[in-house]
Amino acid sequence: MSRIAACFLGLAEAGRQALIPFVTAGDPEPGVTVELMHAMVGAGADIIELGVPFSDPMADGPVIQRASERALAHNVTLHDVIDMVKRFRQSNAQTPVVLMGYLNPVEAMGYEAFADSAAKAGVDGVLTVDLPPEEGAELVSTLKERNIDTIFLLAPTSNAERIKRIDAMASGFIYYVSLKGVTGASNLDIEAVSAKLAEIRSISRLPLGVGFGVKAPTDAANLASIADAVIVGSTLVKIVEENAAEPAKIPGMIGEALSAFRRAMENAV
Amino acid sequence: MLKNAVSKASNNSDFDELLNLPDEHGHFGPYGGCFAAETLMAPIDELRQAYEHYRNDSKFMAEIDADFSQFVGRPSPLYHAERWSENLGGAQIYFKREDLNHTGAHKINNTVGQALLAKRMGKTRIIAETGAGQHGVATATVCARLGLECVVYMGSEDIKRQMINVFRMRLLGAEVVAVESGSKTLKDALNEAMRDWVTNVDDTFYIIGTVAGPHPYPAMVRDFQAIIGREARAQALDQTGKLPAALVACVGGGSNAMGLFYPFIADHDVELIGVEAAGDGIETGRHAAPLNAGRPGVLHGNRTYLMETDGGQIIETHSVSAGLDYPGVGPEHAWLKDCGRAQYAAATDTEALDAFHEVTRTEGIMPALETSHALAYAKKIAPDYDKDAMIIVSLSGRGDKDIHTVAAHEGIEI
Ligand SMILES: Cc1ncc(COP(=O)(O)O)c(C=O)c1O
Numbered sequence: 001m002s003r004i005a006a007c008f009l010g011l012a013e014a015g016r017q018a019l020i021p022f023v024t025a026g027d028p029e030p031g032v033t034v035e036l037m038h039a040m041v042g043a044g045a046d047i048i049e050l051g052v053p054f055s056d057p058m059a060d061g062p063v064i065q066r067a068s069e070r071a072l073a074h075n076v077t078l079h080d081v082i083d084m085v086k087r088f089r090q091s092n093a094q095t096p097v098v099l100m101g102y103l104n105p106v107e108a109m110g111y112e113a114f115a116d117s118a119a120k121a122g123v124d125g126v127l128t129v130d131l132p133p134e135e136g137a138e139l140v141s142t143l144k145e146r147n148i149d150t151i152f153l154l155a156p157t158s159n160a161e162r163i164k165r166i167d168a169m170a171s172g173f174i175y176y177v178s179l180k181g182v183t184g185a186s187n188l189d190i191e192a193v194s195a196k197l198a199e200i201r202s203i204s205r206l207p208l209g210v211g212f213g214v215k216a217p218t219d220a221a222n223l224a225s226i227a228d229a230v231i232v233g234s235t236l237v238k239i240v241e242e243n244a245a246e247p248a249k250i251p252g253m254i255g256e257a258l259s260a261f262r263r264a265m266e267n268a269v
Numbered sequence: 270m271l272k273n274a275v276s277k278a279s280n281n282s283d284f285d286e287l288l289n290l291p292d293e294h295g296h297f298g299p300y301g302g303c304f305a306a307e308t309l310m311a312p313i314d315e316l317r318q319a320y321e322h323y324r325n326d327s328k329f330m331a332e333i334d335a336d337f338s339q340f341v342g343r344p345s346p347l348y349h350a351e352r353w354s355e356n357l358g359g360a361q362i363y364f365k366r367e368d369l370n371h372t373g374a375h376k377i378n379n380t381v382g383q384a385l386l387a388k389r390m391g392k393t394r395i396i397a398e399t400g401a402g403q404h405g406v407a408t409a410t411v412c413a414r415l416g417l418e419c420v421v422y423m424g425s426e427d428i429k430r431q432m433i434n435v436f437r438m439r440l441l442g443a444e445v446v447a448v449e450s451g452s453k454t455l456k457d458a459l460n461e462a463m464r465d466w467v468t469n470v471d472d473t474f475y476i477i478g479t480v481a482g483p484h485p486y487p488a489m490v491r492d493f494q495a496i497i498g499r500e501a502r503a504q505a506l507d508q509t510g511k512l513p514a515a516l517v518a519c520v521g522g523g524s525n526a527m528g529l530f531y532p533f534i535a536d537h538d539v540e541l542i543g544v545e546a547a548g549d550g551i552e553t554g555r556h557a558a559p560l561n562a563g564r565p566g567v568l569h570g571n572r573t574y575l576m577e578t579d580g581g582q583i584i585e586t587h588s589v590s591a592g593l594d595y596p597g598v599g600p601e602h603a604w605l606k607d608c609g610r611a612q613y614a615a616a617t618d619t620e621a622l623d624a625f626h627e628v629t630r631t632e633g634i635m636p637a638l639e640t641s642h643a644l645a646y647a648k649k650i651a652p653d654y655d656k657d658a659m660i661i662v663s664l665s666g667r668g669d670k671d672i673h674t675v676a677a678h679e680g681i682e683i
Contacts, residue, residue, distance in 0.1 A: 055582040056456060056568060058463045059306040065450055077580040103304060103567045108581025130304045130567065134294060157311035157470060166307075180308055181468040 003096040003124045004149050004172035007046055008207040008228060017224045019044055019262055020209060022100065022233035023254070024051035024067035025084055026076030028244035032251065037088045039251035041095050044262030049127075049231065052081050052101030059129045061184030063234040066241060078105040078114070082121045089122035098125035098151055098172075111142045119146035125172045127151040133169045140169050153177050156196060160203065167204035173229060174206045178213045184234035188213030194226045217264030224265040232261055284610050287534050290601065295484020298607060301571050301600035303483040309463070312470045317485045319390050324492065329389065336381045337496060340414070341371050343378075345497075347504035347661070353631045360514065360654035362647055364634065364664040365501045365529065374637065374666030375497060375525040376407035380476055382493035384411040387474035394418045394473045398462040400427055400455035400521065401592030401639065402434025403666055404478030409443035419443040422461040424454040427591045433670050452585040455521075455595045459569055479522025480599030483570030487599050494528025501661055502532050514654055515540035518663035519643040520560070520613065521592050523599035525665040530611060540612070543602060544646040546588035547615035557586035559598050560606050560613040573600040589618035589674065590638035592666075616645035622678060624648055625668060637666035638674065 001009070011018055021040045025033050037048055053071035057064060078101075085097050099118065106114050106128060118126065126143055128136075133152065140150045149172030154163060157180065166174065178193050179185055197208055210223050211231030220230045236254055243249050295301045305313055323329040337343040345366045354362045367375035380397075387395060395417045399405030405421040412419035421438055425447045428435050438445050451457040459477075466475045480487045480494075498516075505513055516533060518526035520543040530541045548556035556562065559574040566575040568583060576584045576596040588594045605611035616624075621638055624645035629635045636644060640663070647662045654660065668675075676683045 055451065056460050058460045058569070059308075059467065061464070062450075069451075072582060079580070104575070104577065104583070105581035107566050107572075108577065108579065129306050130570070132303065132305060132307060132310055135302050135304055153307040155306075155308035155311075157308050159311065162307075162310065177308060180470055182464045185468065 002147055002149050002172060003094070004047065007096050008173065011046065017227065017265055018046035018209065018229035019220070019258070019265060020047045020049055020229050020231045021045050021236055021258055022049040022051060022231060023236055023240060024053055024064065024071055025081040026053060026071035026074055027067040027237070027240055028070045029247055030074055030076055030080060032247045033084045034087045036251045036254060038092065039255040040258055041092060043255040043258035045095065045258060047096045047098060047229070049098045049100050050081060050085065052078055052099055052105060054102040054105060057102065059182055061182040061234060063184045063237050063241065067237045070244065078109055082117050082123065085123050086121035096124040097122065098127055099123055100127040101129070103128045103131045106139070111139050115142045115146050115148060119148055123148060125149040125151050127153070127175060129153065133165050136169060144171070151175055154200060156180055156192070160199070163200055163203045167206065170206055172206070173209050174200065174204060175231065176200065176208055176210045176227070178210050181212070183212055186213060186215055188219055190222045193223070197226055217260045220261045221264040221268035224268045230261070230265065232258070284537060284608070285535050287605070287608065287610060290604070291484060291488050295488065297601045297604035300565070300573050300603040301484060301487055303570060304567050304572070305483045305570050306467060308467045308470065312466070313483055315390070319386060320485050320489050323386055323389060329385070332385055333382055336385070337378070341377050341381060342369060343496065344500045345369050347501055347508060350632050353628060354651070356631060357648055357651040359652035359656065360658040360660045361656070362651060363505070363513070363659060363661045365497060365661055367497060367525065367663060367665050368634070368636065368640070368667035372403070372407050372410050373669065374403040374407065375494060375528065375663070376404045376478060377410065378496055378528065379478065379490050379493040379524060380404070380407040380411045383474070383476040384415055384417065387417065387476070388415055390474065392472060392474035394420070394469065395476055396420045396422070396462050396465050396473055397476045397478060398422045398455065398458035399478060400458070400594055401590065401637070402427070402431040402438065402670060403592060405443070405445070406434050406437050406441070408476050409438040409441035412443065413441045420465065421445050422448050422458040422465070424448045424452070424458050426453040427455065430591050430674055431670055432673065454586070455591070456583065479524040480527045480601060481522045481569055481571060481573070481597060487571065487601055490524050491527045491531055491601060494524050495531045497525065497528040497663065498530060498532035501529060505659065505661065509659055511659070512536055512539055513661045514658040515542055515660045516663070517542045517544060517643045517647045517660060519544050519593060519639050519665060520598060520602060521595050521639060522597070523602045525663045527599060527601055529661070529663045530605070534610065541605065541610060542646065543611060543613045544642045545613060545615045546590060546593035546642055547617040548587040550617055551615055555587040556615065557588040557594050557596065558615045559596060560602060561615045565603065568597050571600045573597050573603045589621060589678070590642065592637070592639040593642065614646050616642040620645035622675065625675065629668070634664065635668040636664060637668045638671045640665045
């Protein structure tokens with residue numbers, strides 16, 4: 001069983017939902033990322049989503065775009081990101097790590113080389129935003145051979161046929177994009193999300209995470225009653241941005257913010 | 270990954286297969302395809318189905334033809350540049366005069382087609398990206414005519430270079446949004462347009478301005494632009510009784526080139542030559558020539574040649590012409606290159622500016638700076654051909670929009 005599957009199994013047994021923070025690797029500088037990952041685990045993260053910086057983040061709003069730009073100003077590469085996971089794994093063997101980014105850096109490294117080094121470093125899942133299942137068979141099987149899950153997005157625009165197709169290829173969990181828009185947009189409609197999750201659950205048995213519109217702990221609390229996982233991204237990345245001049249403060253600040261999300265989720269159920 | 274990158278179409282008869290591309294998933298060999306975020310897959314599919322339907326609808330196609338003749342001013346002439354040919358001392362050079370189209374470039378062929386499609390699909394809001402502003406103007410123009418809301422994304426660097434076109438778009442009622450992210454040029458405008466689309470999928474139609482983007486855009490834009498080549502082929506036969514020896518066109522994303530080339534693909538003796546922007550020179554790294562100096566990767570919805578770092582980050586491009594300042598290229602060109610059916614050369618800023626002046630003075634035709642790249646290369650190769658050989662250059666646009674750039678290059682204030 002993959003580390004992600006085991007994680008969700010454990011949570012289900014305990015009747016809890018996963019809290020999944022997203023930060024961009026190397027933002028605001030490469031030195032803080034590993035410590036930040038540990039701090040997030042300390043604050044209640046069940047899975048960590050690590051953004052791989054890309055020059056043209058088409059699905060991201062301004063907050064995460066700027067995070068990519070800050071990391072790229074330090075020339076953070078996919079190799080560097082994998083290396084950060086490796087260092088994180090030296091003292092954390094259980095928290096799953098998912099790399100989230102765009103396809104081109106993976107193409108540049110080559111699927112085999114990427115899958116090999118990701119597996120060796122202890123990466124558990126890969127989510128490439130611009131790789132739909134239609135084009136994804138080769139990467140999915142290359143990752144699967146190394147026991148790495150491929151996480152796919154589903155969106156409000158995904159119909160039943162697409163949900164089936166994605167369910168057939170995805171493993172680990174499915175990431176439901178709660179709104180039509182880019183990361184960081186703010187118009188979470190819990191009722192609409194709830195209806196769509198029900199439709200997805202009628203087709204897929206994979207755990208369902210919800211992300212893209214989660215701004216406040218109350219959003220996370222609301223989602224905790226309908227989803228298996230809550231993904232918090234732009235809200236955290238904004239804190240990183242606000243403290244970019246003092247990177248040493250970032251793990252503490254993010255830890256504090258994340259704890260509030262954790263508490264809200266615990267109280268909700 | 271590039272599974273069949275080595276499987277090249279190796280002999281001439283294989284070239285005929287090229288006419289059947291892309292396959293149903295939008296692939297040109299290993300290139301093209303549909304690499305988009307999940308939210309966009311539904312609207313892209315809706316577009317693909319609509320396009321498949323209407324391209325076989327004779328009433329719809331007749332509507333486009335009527336607009337081509339009465340709104341755009343087609344057919345555009347095939348003009349013999351006699352004095353220039355004489356000076357160059359080789360092939361007879363002919364210009365396919367897309368500069369004479371309404372709004373001054375080939376871009377309108379595509380926007381007429383896509384806007385009519387948008388209307389049939391019931392979309393009320395149009396978005397577009399633009400580099401030189403020609404596609405933006407062509408989009409704003411058809412939107413004004415059809416009464417559609419129009420938002421154009423343009424890099425703030427390009428807004429500075431192409432003020433005239435920015436003002437034209439605003440006069441036409443379009444909203445021009447300055448894009449401040451990344452390199453602030455065409456690729457960033459495309460990113461921003463994608464972000465708009467993902468946010469407004471229900472009522473919005475994205476008119477991409479070149480043969481790039483996710484399937485079906487590369488094929489659809491080529492089909493709308495192929496009127497250039499169909500006319501040129503018939504005109505060449507009519508005016509000279511034979512086919513040209515070579516076609517030369519500038520390549521930004523590659524739409525004017527693809528439109529000219531496509532109807533000649535099965536004419537194996539006609540050389541197809543695309544000309545990329547070499548900027549300060551390919552060897553300087555400051556250029557916009559992915560087919561000459563890039564490698565395959567995935568950007569903006571398709572797999573193609575890109576300018577990128579070893580790590581797969583997209584590199585900033587450099588060209589005197591905003592319309593060629595793009596780090597990718599249409600996937601069909603990538604495949605034509607690998608197959609050997611087309612060749613791709615490059616011209617520097619300086620060569621393009623020289624050709625701009627030469628053609629303006631010799632023929633009384635002021636070409637766009639994009640177009641001037643094709644002219645610069647035609648000038649280079651013309652002497653290698655017999656005097657009775659014909660070279661058709663795609664005169665993709667007129668140069669009025671560029672006079673500030675040309676003046677600035679010469680230290681002149683206007
Ligand atoms: C006159 C002209 N020619 C050529 C181009 C390049 O585009 P494409 O390569 O798609 O023809 C542009 C783009 O703005 C243009 O304005």
